[in-house]
Amino acid sequence: MFARAKKILGKFKFLRSLKARLFLIILLAGMIPATVIRTAILQNYEDQAVGVLTADAQNQFNILANHLANTGYLHDTSLEVINTELEQFSNLYDGRVLIIDQNFRVIRDTYGISEGRTVVSEEVLRCFKGSSTTNYDRRNGYIEITTPINSITNGLSGEETEKEEEKLSDGVLLTSVSTDSVTTTLEILGRKSLIMEMIVLLFILAIAAAMAKILTAPFERVTQAIGEAKAGFTDEKISVNDYLETEHIIDAFNQLLGRMKVLDDSRQEFVSNVSHELKTPLTSMKVLADSLMAEENAPVELYQEFMTDIANEIERENKIIENLLSLVRMDKKASDMNIESVDINALLELILKRMRPIARRRGVEIIYESIRPVSAEVDEVKLTLALSNLVENAIKYNKEQGWVRVTLDADHQFFSVEVADSGIGIPEEAQEHIYERFYRVDKSHSREVGGTGLGLAITRSAVLMHRGSIRVESRENEGTTFTVRIPLIYLV
Ligand code: ADP
Secondary structure, three states: OHHHHHHHHHHOHHHHOHHHHHHHHHHHHHHHHHHHHHHHHHHHHHHHHHHHHHHHHHHHHHHHHHHHHHHOOOOOOOOHHHHHHHHHHHHHOOOEEEEEEOOOEEEEEOOOOOOOOEOOOHHHHHHHOOOOEEEEEOOOOEEEEEEEEOOOOOOOOHHHHHHHOOOOOOEEEEEEEEOHHHHHHHHHHHHHHHHHHHHHHHHHHHHHHHHHHHHHHHHHHHHHHHHHHHHOOOOOOOOOOOOHHHHHHHHHHHHHHHHHHHHHHHHHHHHHHHHHHHHHHHHHHHHHHHHHHHOOOOOHHHHHHHHHHHHHHHHHHHHHHHHHHHHHHHOOOHHHOOEEEEEHHHHHHHHHHHHHHHHHHOOOEEEEEEOOOOEEEEEHHHHHHHHHHHHHHHHHOOOOOOEEEEEEEEOOOEEEEEEEEOOOOOOHHHOOOOOOOOOOOOHHHHHHOOOOOOHHHHHHHHHHHOOOEEEEEEEOOOEEEEEEEEEOOOOO
16 A cells, blocks of 8 residues: 555655645645535534424424314315415425325325325325324425324223324325525535635645745755755854754764765875875985986996985885785775685795795794694785785884794684784884874884885785784884784675
């Protein structure tokens, strides 16, 4: 049923407007009672008027029936007084009077057309048995009344009266009373009430239009406010507090606006950071080149030294761009994941094999501890990048003769990789920022060891893409432990 109503509503486009619906509801709520009341009043009046007319006519016809019985009119219809009286009745009620004798024969008809005919109808028969009847014929506009004519039976004992009950009436007065007067009044009343109803409807129409406009105004304000925010006129939070509903919509919109602002700010910050980071090696190269050019007859050794520095800067620039590209790849959707079953032990061994030469150069020892063999559904390239960054950091931010311990473990749902080092540690206040792009605790040290500030951002993105988590525990000058937990089975 609701689906049908919805389908119908869908056909009339304007009905999809809240304003149009409110207008119609208010209009109907006013119109239906007004029409019902008007019809009820007219019906009531008709019932009352017909009732009064019937009662009045019945009284008069009772008196007439007595009169007919007393004067013996049933036996002699030539009585002038009665005939005049009958004409008067006929005129008074704008109707017809028929007198029927015991043989069901019409002995008198004020219209003079049915005299001598036999009338046997249900009403006449009932009336002969003593009960008068009334019947309102609305369509033809008259009331039919039958009144029994009973001769007076004086001096009858109780027993005889009981027997009399079985006796039929002497005659029946069959009359029709015109209800034209009632119909005319009803028509006038109907016209007047219709005009009244129309006036009331005009008022309701005006009220419905005004109410629909007033009630929907807050929603228009919401649209306007959102439109202004969209056009960028304002960065402020908007507010339309007229209804709880509009307040909720605006709250949700403000939250969205806030989120977009955060995103926009972080995008701007990222772009400015990228520009800055890319500019630094370029500036160094320019300074090196300029100073070489300024030097007349510079020795080959100086050239070699400066060119080595320039090559290092190029390498750094390359690394930043490479890392940025990795980050962009991480920002893509889950559908870009290339998931396959991977032997994590083998993967870690390969990573550590690649890292060992760097570690050796810095005099750092790498220890690998595998608690159990682990095979998991992961994106091998992304996970390798994530774990390599952690191990590389552990080597980079370590001390002379330090160590790095990598531990692989698993339960029935997750596998975990712990990368612990005996390095310089991360100050507590910096720990919540280390995953931000380009964040470095000590910029100059990071630069020295070849950091770009993007490594942990890449690692975190990769871990989150695997629906995993990353945690850090660190004490300054004691060491740092990163723990990565990743589900064994990749769930989309
Ligand atoms: P970077 O390229 O500079 O290493 P990362 O995003 O990998 O950038 O790390 C961010 C910062 O976190 C680093 O600059 C460093 O200060 C700190 N950090 C990361 N790993 C460690 C670690 N194992 N020990 C100490 N500090 C670390």
